[in-house]
Each structure stands twice: as C-alpha cells, then as structure tokens.
Amino acid sequence: MSTQNRFNWQKAIQLGGIAGLIGVLIALVGMVESFDHRDIVAGAISMGWTMLLLTVLVAAYFSASHQPSKSFSLVASGITGFIFSLVMSLLAFLIENLDLRQILVNASPNLLKILTLENGIPNGLISLIVISTIFGILGGALYILPAKIRKAISLGLGMVAFLGLMEDIIQVTIASTGSGNSAIGWMFGRGTQSGLSIIGAIVVFGVVIGGNLLWGTNAPKINAQVSKMPPNRQRSLRILGYGLILLVVLYLPVVLGLYLTEVVNVTGLFILMGLGLNIVVGFAGLLDLGYVAFYAIGAYTVGVLTSLSGQLSTAFEWNFWWALPVSIFICVMAGVVLGIPVLNMRGDYLAIVTLGFGEIIRILALSDFLKPHIGGSQGIVNIPPPDFLGVLLNKPQTLYYLIVAGCILALFVSQRLRDSRLGRSWKAMREDEDVAQAMGINLVATKLLAFATGAAFSGLSGTILAVKLGTIYPHSFALLISINVLSLIIVGGMGSIPGVFIGGLLLAGMPELLREFAEYRLLIYGALLVVMMQVRPEGFWPEETHKREFHEDAPDVTPVQEAA
Amino acid sequence: MQSLKRFSWTDIFMWIVGATLLLLIVIGSTLTLQQGKYTTVQWFDLAVFGLAQGSVYALIALGYTLVYGILRMINFAHSEIFMSGAYLGYFVATSMQRNGFLQENPLLGIVLIFLTAMTTSAILAVILERIAYRPLRGAPRLVPLITAIGASFFLQYTFRGLFGTQNRAYPEIDYIRGAIPLFGDFQIQKIQLVVIIAAAVMMASLAFFVQYTKTGKAMRAVSEDKNVAALMGIDVDKIIVRTFVLGASLAGAAGVLYCFMFRIVTFYMGFIPGLKAFTAAVLGGIGNPPGAMLGGLFLGIFESLGPTLFLDGLGIPAPYQLKDVIAFTMLVMILIFRPTGILGERLSKTKA
C-alpha cells in the first residue's frame, strides 16, 4: 500500500516474476503435462492450463491490491500477467533449444507443445502472452468488483472446475442409475472428451452466480424465520435434517456403484483416523507424527488373529468379531505404552520421538526378526472378510456400512468427550500445559487418555483396513499415512470435528478420484501445510466456540448494546 | 512411604524399561563377544565405517543445533536441504565425469562438487527461511513446526517431480577409491578417510567461525537473547539468515560426503540421515555445536557396532535391519533419562 498515488511498478513486476517461477515449477514437476489429459471445459481448457491460469489470476489479484486506484489496478494486473507469460516463454524457449531432459525429466517436447498451444515458437508464444495478459487483467477486474459479486464469481468458477473435474464420475454414476444420458448429456464433452461442454460450463457458471446472489439476499430472512419458530418445532426440524442425512448416507452405496463406494470407503478410513488424531493434536495439542503406528498395530493384530494362511507361527484363525475388540484393546494399550515415554516432552521433541515410534513399528514389521510371527516383508495374507448376520462383508458396498458405523461411533465418542470435563482439560492443556496442571488437572491421566482414545480410533481404522484388503504389508504403513492424516485435520481445522470430514473429503477423497493427483499428493499437501499456516492456521472449518452462558443475564447487557 | 509417593508409576515404568534395555545390551554384547564370530579386523572396519558415517551425521546435526539455538525450533526441512545439495552436486559430478574433467583434475573437480552442493543448500535454506519461517516469528510453537513439516515434504516431492523418481548412481571417483593398508590385516578405505578428514576440517572451521568472527559472536548473542541482541545493534534477521546459510552449507557438504560413501542419490535420501542427525544433536545437547559433533560421532559408531554387538549374541537374525530401531530407541531413552544430552542445558522442557 503505497502512500503516494504513484503506479507501483515494482510490485506488479515482482509478482509477475514470482507467478512465473511458480508456473515454471508447476510445469517442470510435471503437473501441467500429466493434468493436460483432463479437460475442464472440453476442447477449450485443460486442467494443466487451469493451474497456470489460476496462478496468474491470483498473482494479478494481489498485484491489483497494491495499486492506489482502480485503473492502475487493471494496468498492473495486466503487467503481472504479461511478465508471467515472459517467464513461461523463456522456459519454452529453453526447452526447444537445450536438452534439459537429462536433468529435468519433465522438460519434454510434449510440455513445449502444451505451453505453445501446439503452434510452436514464436506463434504459440504470442498466444501464450495474450492469454496470460488477459487473465491477468481478469484477476485485476476481480479485485475491483464488489465483494459480493467477487464471491459469487469465484464460487461459479470453482463449481465449473469441480464439475469439469468430476465429469467422468458424474456421467458413470448417472449411467449406472439408468436414468439415461440425454437429460444432462448436453452439459458434458462428447465421446472421449472429458470435462464440461462449453454450453454446460456457461450454464453452470450462470446458475451458480444467480443462485449465490439470490441466497445471499434471502438467507437472512429464512434464518430469521427458523429462529422465530418455537423451540420444539426447531428441534423437530433439526431431527428431520439429521434423519435425511442418515437416509442419504445409508442409501449412498446403492447410488454410487462399486468404484465410487470404494473411494468413499478409503476416505472413510482416513476420516476415522482423522477423528482420532484430532483428539490428540486438535484437542490436546500433542503433535503426534507416529500415528500410523496404531493403524499398523490394529491391522496386524487382526491379521495375526484371523489369518487363514497358516504361514505364521501361531494360527489363531479367530472370527473377526472376536478379534475386533482384542485389536482395539491392544491399540489402547499401545497408545498408553508409547504415550508414557513422551509424557514430559513438548512440541518439537514429541513430534520427532513419535515419528521415531512410527518408524520403529514399521521396521519391526519388516524385519526378519519378527517374520515368523507377523510375516516380515511378505506381510500377512488370507485375512477373511467378516461375516455379519450371514452377509459376507467382502464388497465395497457392504464394507461401506462397517466403515460408516466406525465413523459414526468415533464421531459420537469424540463429540461427547469434547463436551465434557475431559475435553475441557485437553483444550486447557493445549493452551498452556503448566497452567492446566496448576489448575489441578492430572497431566499424566489426561494425556494418556488422549493417546489411548486416538489410538483406539486409528486401530479401528487399521482393523477394518486389514479385512478390506485381505492382505497387509509393512509398506502400507509408511510415515506418509501419518502426514496425510495430519494434513487433513490441519486443512479442515485443528480441533474441529466437521473439519475432519471436510479435510478427509478434500485430501483423501479427491486424490482417489483424480488419479493423476496421486503422484503429486505429498507435494500439494506440503505446500498446503505451509500456505495454511501462513494464511489460515485455523483451517477451513475452524473449531467452534461453545456459547454456554445462559441468557438469564442477557437483560443486563442488551439495553447497553441497543443504546450504542 | 513418603519418598515412594514421589515417584509416579510412569517413572517406575520407564525405569524398568530402561533397565531391561541396558540388561539386554550387556547380555547381548557378552554373548556376542564370547561366541567370537567376528574378528578384530571386522570390528575395526565397522568402527571406522561408523566414524565416517558419524562425521556425516555430525555435519548435518550442526545445522539442526545452530538453528535451534537461535530460533528454538527444529528445522524439519533440514534433511531436504541436505538432499538438495547432494542432488545438485551429483549433476555437476556426472557432467564432469562425462567430459573427463574429473579424471584429469580430481581435486579441483571435488572442490567444484562441494561448492555447488553447499551453494545450492544455502540458497534453498535462505528461500525457505524467507518464505516459510520468517513470517511466523512469534506464532504459537506448533505453527512453525507444522510449516517445517510441510516444507520438508514439499521439497522432497518437488525434487521428485523435477528430477524423476529413479535412484541415480553417483559416479565413482578413481582418485578416492581403494584402501590404504595399515599394520597387519588392518586397512582403511580411502573414501572413509576423506569423509572423516573433510568433516573434521569443516567442523574445526565452524568452531573457529562461531568463536572468533564478528558474525559468530553476534550469533551467540542472538541465541542468548534476541531482544537484548537487537538492542545492542545486532540485525537479528541478518544473523538468522546467516545461521541458516552456515547450517545449510554444512548440510550440503555432508550431502556430498554421504554420496561419496553410499554412491546413490534419491529424492528421499534426506529423511533417515536427517532423523539420525537430529538424534545426534539431541544426544549432544541441542543448541550446543560441540555437542552435536560429539553426538554425531557417537551415534555413528554406536549404530555401526550396535546391531552386531548387542543383537547377534541374542540370536536375532539379520540384526543390521534393526539399526534404525536402535538409534531411535536411544533417542527416546536419552530424552527421558538425560534430556540435556551429553553437553548442554535442558531445553526439551520449557521453563515457565
């Protein structure tokens, strides 16, 4: 924010340069190329290009915010876009003239083709420059617009991108329900093309903007109407809402079909773990990086107890329903045993030591030392699917109910613990451990309960994983799982239970759907953690505060507020 | 009774665990030595290998310890700084190998590899500090820590994206190949000797730098008390950046030495040495540079001799598979029974 009314050249160029470097990075790690196969709008714009243009848009938006007047803002954002395109052009030029592939594996002719829109240097570069500059100006325009409209447009663009990405899944789902393609077929690309059709994109964009603006003007009225209702009507409305959600949840696998149910199942296992880690990290503030250990212990316990392979030293061959409580009990014990050494450690030390624990468990599982008992690097095979009242839970659609039951149980338990003395103690400990202890809270018991509860949820998740896969390998329990779960609760909002679900859908569900992402999963998570900590450390759905002081004191306060 | 009440059951539990481990170590070592499966020469080779490995750990550990001393945070991404130096050093090494430069001027070539690696690591560390850490000064402790974890994975997978997933074999430099015979059957690998000497020289220069240069003195002042140092006219931000540069250059050099020894470059090569180096830093007392050096050397030897010495006698198959378990267990035990490390003040528990 310059105090003078002068054009801020420096910022405009600087931001363009930064955006350019980010663009080069996105291109060189291979994202542009591998995402190019997927169109957002069929034949018009691919996912790879979307990432580049999004970079321009955001950089130009910030560039515009550094200018003293609206017209300056537009010019500056254009310049930012232009500089971006220059940097990208330089990259294209280098790829054409030097053999970079020896070192940078993704600097391929194919990337060059994408960057130059298949027109080659110099013609393609001109289009690159023109498009980037236009998108820069659009970013600036977005800054100038009033907040309400900006929000609606962003939402509209987001929705187009989302539907475009999910096109194949939506098509398949609709086809599987048998209601035919014709009804919404016009919305999507034809034949082998992916993404929305151009008309479809425009319609989606328009509908979302219209709907958003309408909702924006009407929502307060509707809310006011609901809150005017008598309390028992409000309650029955809420129960009706929960009932509807439950119905949808129960009916879901029928609609989704095999593949999508499998995706939901994987997401569900991550959410289950997330709910557990949320207790440890979100409530109690204990940064545990070895959380995967309990996932592994749960899976291995069930594996050892139920496997029919006959390769292990002891063949228990138990029924799953007997093994389940034993497995959870062992995880709880493991939570306590691994919790005791770290009782006096804080922050960084706790993180590293728990990380070490996670690795110890994995290495032990891999070792020849324990191979006779738990299979070593070959893992445990032939874990039978559970049998529930005569129904064999061996398909995604049936396992789904087991996972949902697990999630609901974990949700229920964590919500109730949060709203109790224990939840308060955890949060107090998170805020200030010494003071919490000085207020009479027994830190040992409180911490161990957090570790044990978290371990139980993670163990339950691992238990289900074992019967879902039927085979378990040490490699399924890498550190990356811990990081994945940690990322999802941080993105959702530490300490926030709905946040776990949001984070789970975004960070576990999406990458399952978009297979190209899988390769870049940790790269994106890493960047997301860094950015979130700077911009929004409380997460997308922050932990809510409880309003619990009854309104009996309200009369003392309200008149003052009205007078003010 | 009164005194018994003062020990909680958790303390007693940890004492029992500690005692059991100690007992296992003693019994295992005795049995191994009694069985006499290994010759003195073998033990000597293991020890020298451990010393070389420990020198690398020590160099990386210095980076953790310097940054911790000054910012009171564990720079989780330090292991990736180490990796980045090794990677870029590799590209220079291969291209020099291909055009024959390395064979003709081996010394100059090696110096160039080191310079590349150290510069890369230093630049990356400066960028990291500027973008990720600096805006977070004064934020709650968990925030920079999570940032560092995120940065670590971001860097790791960016390198994977940029340079590919394959393991790359480091070129063999003839100049430092082969062994030097000592007395009897004893001999020492040239590479190991190079690693040990290079690390020793670098650590000595660091000690000199911290003790006698102006920047070194300022660094010590800032780690003592940031606010007072600022009042004394020290540019704290500048000193922090220099600390990062210093730690990162050592990590970059360590990356090259590591590659000389193990001759392989991958994007995830930083993780385990990073964790080990952190253990070394804690072992020596984090925030304490001489401690980090000592801790590194000790850990290297411990890890090299430990699995065979402690576990072989107990009849555990393939004990070297468990060397990381031994290292991490030691980390936990140190943090519990002597959180101050060998040298250094108690920092794992914050004072009120």
Next chain:
Amino acid sequence: MASVLSALNVTKQFGGLTAVNSLNIEIVENSISSVIGPNGAGKTTFFNCITGFYKPEFGEIIFKGNRIDGLRPDQVTQMGISRTYQNIRLFANLTALENIMVGYDPHLKTGWLDAVLRTRRYHEDEKAAHDEAIKLLRFVGLAGSGDQIARNLPYGAQRRLEIARALASKPALLLLDEPTAGMNPNETGEMMHFIRDLRDSLGITILLIEHDMRLVMGISEQITVLDFGEKIAEGGPKEIQSNPRVIEAYLGRGAATEGMATSENKSG
C-alpha cells in the same frame, strides 16, 4: 491464630544460583499477607515452590499439617492452594466460562465412560461446574461476558477472570502474583477492595506478591521482605516501612519503589 502454611528452611537453587535461601515463613489462617522485594529477590520462585512447580532442594513446606513440597502442582491444587500469574496466563482460546470450569476440575469425577454415555454423574458434574462458573463470573463482575473468548477480554477483565478461575477450585489459600501489575491507580484501588472482599466474604487466606507499596501497606496484615532469596524483614506495615534494611534493599539500588511497580517483568 492457626497457621495454614509454613515454610521451613526452604532453599531452591538453579545451578550455582541460590534463588531462595533457607526461607522461613508462617501464614496465619484467614490473613492477608504479602511478599515483597526487589527484582529477582526470589518471590515468584517461592510461589513456584509452594505450588509444586519447583521442588525445593532443602526444607519443608507444610500446608494444613501436610507436607506438600515435592508434590505435583495438580496434587497441591487438589489440597486447596491455587494461584494467579504475574503475566496473565489464561487459556487464551477458551471462553471465560470454560476457563472457570477448568478451574473447577478438581471437584469433578466424570470419567471417560461417564462422558461418552452421559451418565447421571456427567450431568451432575456439568451442572455443578456450570453453576459455579456462573456464580463466579457474577462475583468478579463479568456476568454477561461468559461466552467471550478469554483473549478478547479487556486487560482488567482478564485479571479478574484469572482470579475467578483460581477461586473455582475453592482454595483455602490463594496466591496472587502481582494482581495489580499494569493497572492504573483507580483500578488498583478497586482491586484492593476486591481482595479484601475475597477474604471477608469467602474466608480465604491470601498471600500476594506485589510491587505497589500503597496496596501492600494498605491491605496486608503481615509482610515478608526478600532480597537475594533471603528474608531480610518481617512484620506489619508500620514495622516494614521503618525498617532500615528494607529501605536499603530498595533505595540502595537507586530505584524508587514506584518505578519498580511498573517495570518488573521477571523475577525468580
């Protein structure tokens, strides 16, 4: 004149530094006592020894006939001692009400299963904690602010909330570490009335560390003066004001007492 707390020869060292040196103090039941002394005299260290945060190397601390030195802070609190901090240490992201409810924790028995199953004990405990918190909010004049996040409260309100949180454990002895630090004379006066009121209406014994001499002299029945970890004087306000060693300890350093009242940040 029963004594509620007595410290016998308490010594606390940090490395080579002796922060508190064989200190003997008797606190009479239902009294208001003060510990004063220049910066770094060991006042807060002494508090930390009483509350179990530090374990003294030598000596005994006896509270209502039981030895409490060496106990953990939570055990000490359960026995009936609670405290506030020099630089307010509330649970910053919890609401005012929740802060007080945490303070009430020693009186709750809800276990893990009670919480999950919402047993009768859970409901009783929650109601008791909530009622107590509402009562205390009113007592410290914060009625209506219960749902505010603690860090958003104004400074004076945070001080009072911290006292309310300490009171929630229903202590027999309340330790106040500089309750008026950072307050203007008006607020200090109010705080003085408030502290006296605490003793009179709740019957709590109060021990405070304070730098504001007007407050100390106006409210305390017994004053202990520390310098370099040692007790240099003890007695009522009159005796202390005329004690030459006290004057030397303060003025010998060339610092006026008023100046210290605002500048001290760290002691012990």
